[in-house]
Structure formats: C-alpha cells, structure tokens
Amino acid sequence: MLKSLAIENYALIDSLQIDFDKGFSVITGETGAGKSIILGALSLILGQRADSRFIKQNEQKCTIEGIFDLSRYDLQQFFDEREWEYDPDECILRREIWTNGKSRAFVNDSPVYLNDLKELGDRLIDVHSQHQNLSLNDNLYQLNALDILADSKEERELFRRAFQEYEACRKELIDLQEQSRKNREEADYLQFQFDNLAGAKLQAGEQERLEAELETITHAEEIKSSLFAVTDSLSGEGDSVEQRLKTIADRLKGIQRVFPVASELGQRVESAYIELKEVRIEAERYFDGIEYNAGRQQLVEERLSLIYDLQKRHSASSVEKLLEIQEQLENRLKGIQSLDEHLDLLEKEMSEKQQAMLQRAEILSKKRGSALQPVEKLLTEKLIYLGMPNARFRIEVTSKSNPDMTGKDSVNFLFSANKNSPLMPVAQVASGGEISRLMLCLKSMIAGATALPTVIFDEIDTGTSGEIADKMGSIMQDMAHDMQVIAITHLPQIAAKGTKHYTVYKEDRDETTLTRMSLLTPDERVMEIARMLSGAEVTDQAVENARVMLGSQ
Template structure:
C-alpha cells in the first residue's frame, strides 16, 4: 500500500509531500490542474523511461519517492532474491533525474536497474488510465483475466515447461533436416577432403620435429665444424684441455702429502676433469650422428611442403588443427550416414512431447472453461446494477494450435441489450460501457491477485448519475480488506464516496505556474463536491446536495 508520496521539481510541481491511506480515496481538480503530472511521476516510480524535459525548468535534479507498507503481501522473496534489504513496514522506492539526462533508481537505498524497479512496481500498483480500456481489444489481456480467475499458474507453468521443450525439439529437427540436406549436397566434396587429410597420415608434433631436422641438415657443415673445434680443444693429445687437466692432477697429487693445502683444489679439478670427459664423449657422439644426407633432406622438406600446403588450403596453422579438421569431417560424414536414424529418434521424441503438451493443454482448457463460466456469472451480476439491465457477457473459448499459453483462444463477447447479438466487446461497446466492463473486470480480479494499490484515472468517462454512484460503490468495495483504491474523477457521485479526498490545484506565481495536491477537510470537501455539481457559482442548493452525497 502506498503510504507517502514525495515529488520535487517535476514539471509544474515544486514540491509535493503527502500521505495516503488504505481504503477508497479520490482525487479531484479542474482539467489541466496537474492530475496527469502526478500520475506521470508515479509511472516513473514504476519503471517507465524518463525524459529530462520533465524536470522543472531551472532545476538541476528531480526526485520522486514513495513509501509502501508491504506487511500484508508476503513479498520478502523478491528482496531476498535480489539482495535488497527488506523492510515490510516501510519500503522506499526512489527515482532521481538530472537535467543532464542521467537517471537513477533505488529500492531501500540500493541502486537498481530500471527493469527491477518495473518488476517490483508491477507487484505494488496498477494504474488504470483511459487508454488501458484498449486492452479489451487484446487477446493477451483477455487470456490473462481468465487465467487469474482460473488460478492456473501452476498448471500453466507445467504446460509451458513441456511446450518449451517441444519447441526446442522442433528447432532441433528443423536444424538436422537442413544440415542433412546441406551435407548430402556436399557429400562428395566432404569425402574428398576427409580422404586427403586421412591419407596425409598426420601425427601430432611432427611439424616441429621435421622443421628442426631440416634446419640441422641444412647447417650440417657448420655444426660439424663447431663440434670438431670443440672436440679438438678438449681431447687433443697435445695441448688438449682434458690432457692438460690430467697432467695437472698428477702434479698436484705428487705434493699433496707435503702440501695438504692442494687437496681441495685436487677435488675441484678432478670434478671438472670428469665433467669435461663426459662432455667430450657427447661431442664425439654428436660428430658421428651429424651427417649431411641430401636424399633425407629432400624427404623431410617434401613432407614439410605437404603439411604447409594442407595448412594453407584449410586455413589453419598447425598439424593439430588439420587433425581436428579431419575428425570433424569424419563426424559430418557419419552424421550423413546416420541421418535417417537420428531423424527417426528426434521425430519420435517430438511426437511424445507433442502428445504430452496436448494433454497438459487440455487440463489448462478445463480450468479456463470453469473460470469462464464464473466470470460470465459475476460480470452479469456486476454490470446489471451499472445501468445495463439487459446486458449479456460471454467468454468464447476456441481451440487453436499449441502456443506458449496453451491451445485456447479467448474472446470476450458483449451485448448491451437483448436485440443485439453477442459480438467482441471492443467492437460493439460504447466508451461508457467499456469503462464499466473494465471496472467490473478489475474489481473481479483485484481480489484474486491481491494487488496492494489500484489507481483509476477517470474510469468514469461516459457515465453519470446513478451509474456513477454504483461505480463508486464498486471501487469502495475494492478498497476494503486492506487494499488501497484511488480514483481520479470529475464526478461528484464518485468523489463523495471516498474515505479521503485530495484536490489538485494549479496556481500562477511570480516564478510561473505550479501544481499542488492537498488533502481536503470536511468543509472543503463539501465545497469541492458542490462546485463539481453546479460549476464555479456554488449555490446553497449545491452545498446541500453535496452534504447529502457525503452522508451516503
């Protein structure tokens, strides 16, 4: 329930700070006084996109803030799921707009995306403006009304889960058929590519190994020359490092008994002597292994040329990528061979899912048929007192192909008198009749969805007198049981039934036009309703009439 509304620097509003209450409240004011501005501010709180032009001229920032009491509505899950602090007694929604075009939204001082603000707003408030009467034209709205009364959310969710899987399988089948057709058209080419890569007998890592062998053989003379020079330096009988170290060790051993200081040197030189002998042996082995074989080099380079050719052809840069390409081609060829088998499997699965979807859709239809009868009866009861004694209201459920909402098509049929056949409500009902139909629908579904706050923006268009009074009674009843209903109205019959009465006024000041809203006391209510009855010249008779209306 909306407890408090604060608006600052929004179009004609300098500052609005007002409390609101549960039950049935009314807002009145002359045309152009600013009632639509207040609704525009509330729309921003509910997630509507902002326009910096709505900021009051000369102001840097606009702030709209609302406080809600959620204690009766069990909405804690939304806050837990979105990691937002939960305060059942005082939920604060705030929207800030800057003249630079920036917009920020907050729930309990936590910055949130506009989509989250809208998600919460849809659970807090329903603003019914005149253009919403056009919803009667829309199949989705009519289906939603039936589903709300049917209380079929669980069954609808079960059906939609199965239908979604059915759609996914349909897509899978279509893609497989298309793939098989494409692959069959190019089967010979795929087979050629696969055989080319298969016959290449590719081995992981061979490219790097071959490139190394090629480099070695092409530089064989340089390699052998360097190895020979090193081998000669280490192992030559005259002046070789190893022979010189051996002589040094022999000389030092001869003095170690008389000069112990060389023992450590002997050990270190001996270690180096052993290492160098090992190095000399390795170099000697390398000298024997390095040999220039033109035939082998041609063979290696020929193999590399083939690898490079394949890599260029298939737009890859490694043998591993060529192997992956070969394996993919093999899979495509196997898929072509096994295509009919896969098709049969998917078709069988699709048939099962379709049968299951039809079964769940039938359950949904039964719930809707039962709900449709209930709606027809209740709408008849609600519309007759609203000045339509011969009204007929019927819901036509017809079968359709499976869709996301089942296999039903809903059409609301209406006739205001016995001589006119039932036709779609949007085609035959007048503006005033549509207003009464929508009010009756809203009254019916408001109890089912337990929406905290409903705002009616001039839903009384096209009605007057006793009918207006009956519409007011309906809204007053809707405002019971802890709910909050607010009606923006031009009719005194409706204004008089509000538990709380607000007035929107426009004032001309030195700084320009401003719009304000205030709560009226008893005397002010009498005068406001009297003015609605008689116009700007309020007569004593109008005042007495106003008092009588308020007594009701």
C-alpha cells in the same frame, strides 16, 4: 499499500508531500489542474521510462519518492533473490532524474536496475488509466484476465515450462537438421579429400628421407668418384695415407726405449691409423652400395611429386601437417555419421516434449473452461447493476492451430447491450461508457481474485453520470474493503463515496504557476463536491446537495 508520495521539481510541482490511507480515496480537481502530473510522477517510481523534459524549469534534478507497506504483498523471496534489504512495514522507492537525461532508481536506498523496479512496481500497484479501456479490446489482455479469474496461475506456469522445453528442443532440432543438410552437401567433398590423403599412406618423416635419397641418386657418379678418391688416398698403391701412418708408428716405436715420450706419440698415431682405416672401410661399403638407378629415381620423384601436390592442395607445410588434416577429415566424417544418429534421438525427444506440452495445454484449457460460466454470470450481474438490464456477456474460446506461450486457447470477449443485438466482440459494439462499466466490473473481479493491495482508477468513469456513476462508486467502495483504492474522478457521485478526499489545484506565484495537492477537511470537502455539482459558481442548493451526498455515505 501506498503510504506516502513525495515529489520535487517535477513538471509544475516544486515540492509536494502527501500521505495516503487504506480504504477508498478520491482525487478531484479542475481539468488541467495537474492530476495527470501526479500520476505521471507516481509511474516513475513504478519503473516507467523517464523524460528529462518533465523536470521543473530552471532546476537540474527532480526526485520522486514513494513509501509502501508491503505486509500484504508476500515479497520476501523477491527481495532476497535481488539481495535487497526487506522491511515489510516500510519500503522506500525513489527515482532521481537529471536534465542531462541520466536517471537512477533506488529501493531502500540501494541502487537498482529499472527493469527490476518495474517488476516490483507491477506487484505493488495496478494503475488503470483512461487509455487502458482500449486494452479490453486486446485478446491477450482478455486471456490474461480469464487466467486470473480462473486461478490458473499454476497450470499456466507448468504449461509455460513445458512449452519452453519443447521450443528449445524444436529449435535445436531445426539447427541440427540445417547442419546435417550442410554436412550432406560437403560430405562427398570431405570423403574425396580424405580418400586422397588416406590412399597416399603417408608416413611421418617420409618426405625428408625421400628428398635425401633423391639427392643421392641424382649425384651418384659424383659421390662414387669422391668415395673412390678417398679410399685410394687412404690405402691405394704407392705412398698411401695408411702406409705412411704405419711407417710413422714404426719409427716412433723404434725410439721409445731411448725416448719414452715417443711411446705416447706412437699410441696417438696408432689411434689415427685405426680411425682412418675404419673411414676407408665405410667409404668402400658406401661406394659398393651407391649406383645410379633410373627406375628408383623415377619412383622417388613420383612419390615426392604426390606429397608436394597434397601439401599445395591442403596448404600444408609438411607430411606431419597432412596427417593432422587427414585425422581432422576422418573425425568430421565420423561426426556427420553420428549427427544422423543424434537427429533420430532428438526427433524422438522433441516428440515426447511436444506430447507433454500438449497435455499441459489441455489441462490449462480445462481450467479456463471451468471458469467461463461463473465469470460470465458474475460479470453480467455487475453490468445489470450498473444500469445495463439487457447486457449479455460471453467468453468465446477457440483453439489455435499451434500453441504459443499462452497455451492453445484464443479468447474473445463477446458483448451485447441490447435485447435484439447479437453478441459481438467488445471492440465492435461497446460505446465509451459501456467499455468503462465493463472494465470496472472486470477490474473489480480481477482485484478480488488477486488481492492486489492497491488499485488506482484514472477517470474510469468516463462516459457515465448520475445513478450509474453512483453505482460505479459503490463498486469501488466495496473493493476498498479488501484493498487500497484510489480514484481520480470528475464525478461528484464517486467523489462523495471516498473515505479520504484530495484535491489537485493550481497556485499562481509571482511569475510561475505551481500544482498543489491537499487533503480536504470535512467543510472543504462539502465545497468541493458542491463545485463539482454546480460548476464555477457554487450555489446554496449545491452545497446542500453535497451535504446530503456526503451524509448518506
């Protein structure tokens, strides 16, 4: 329930503080007095987008604050999920807007996101403005209204979950099928690349070994010549290195008795002799093993050419890198094969989820169908009460070719106000006054089904007058037994039924005009009703009629 509304520096309002009560309240005022301004300010704390153009001229900021009683809203979990402070008896919603376009929203002095504020606002107040009569022509609005009246919230939520699971699985399958198609297009090429690499039977370190072998083969004569020179110098005929070292060792050995140091020197020469002898033996072995082999050279060159070609083709710098690429190709080919298996499983899973979704759609459809006759009967009775004795109303439900987030049903409200007129979609046959009455009847039924604590009607009585307006006021009065109802109206028949009566008016001050709103006293209320009855000049008869209207409530 809205307990109070405070507005500062919004449009023509400099400062406004107004308290509201439970039950049925009415707001009246001349056309252009600023009733829409009040409603516009209220919409800001309900999460609507802000426009800095509405900040009062010469001011830097406007502030709108509303205090609500949440004791009937069951919002504890909503607040806990967002970690907001929760006080069921007093919740403060505030909105601040600056001329630079910045805006901030608060719930109980904690800053909040605008989307969260709007979600909260949708749970606090149902604002029905004049243009919302057009929403009655919208099939989605009609479907949502039927769901409320059919009390199918649980069935719709269960269907929504099943539909989302099915859609997620279906989209995953589509993506996977597309990936599979692309894979099939490149599978042959991947296989060709893999076969080339696998067929080469590459080995780690192979390139370095082959390159070294090729160097040896191509320089075989040079190498053998050098090795022969080495062995000949070490042990060839004549004055060889080995022979000279042998002689040096013998000389040192001959003087070691008289010159002990010679023993250590002789040992070192002996070590050098042994080392060089081993070098000579190894050089002889290499000499015998090296020979120019044209056939082997061709094989090595061909093998290296294959390796170089593969490296160039795959932009690889080494055999090890080629082996990595080979492994990657093998894994991708295995992935393509396993993808087909995954596709089969996913198709089966999607089929199962589709069946579960269709079953939920059928349950939801039956729940809606069970409410059709009761809703049609009650709404028709209300229309007859509002002066439409020949009114007929039917809800046409057809099945969609493919279910969507709302289910498999498509809803169309059919209406006829006259005996000989066929039932037609509301948008095609209902006049403005008929739409207003139809919408009020529907709203009263929805409000009763949802037990929304606050409903605001902004001139829902457009196109009506006299006895019909009086009966529309009675419906609002009845709704106010279970909730807070606020009606903005130009009709005295409706205004007279309110338990509280507020008026919106303009006040001229110096060089500015301000919008004001005040709660009327009983005497002021009589004069306001009289003004609404007679116009600019209030007559004694109008005053008397106003007293009668108010006294009969």
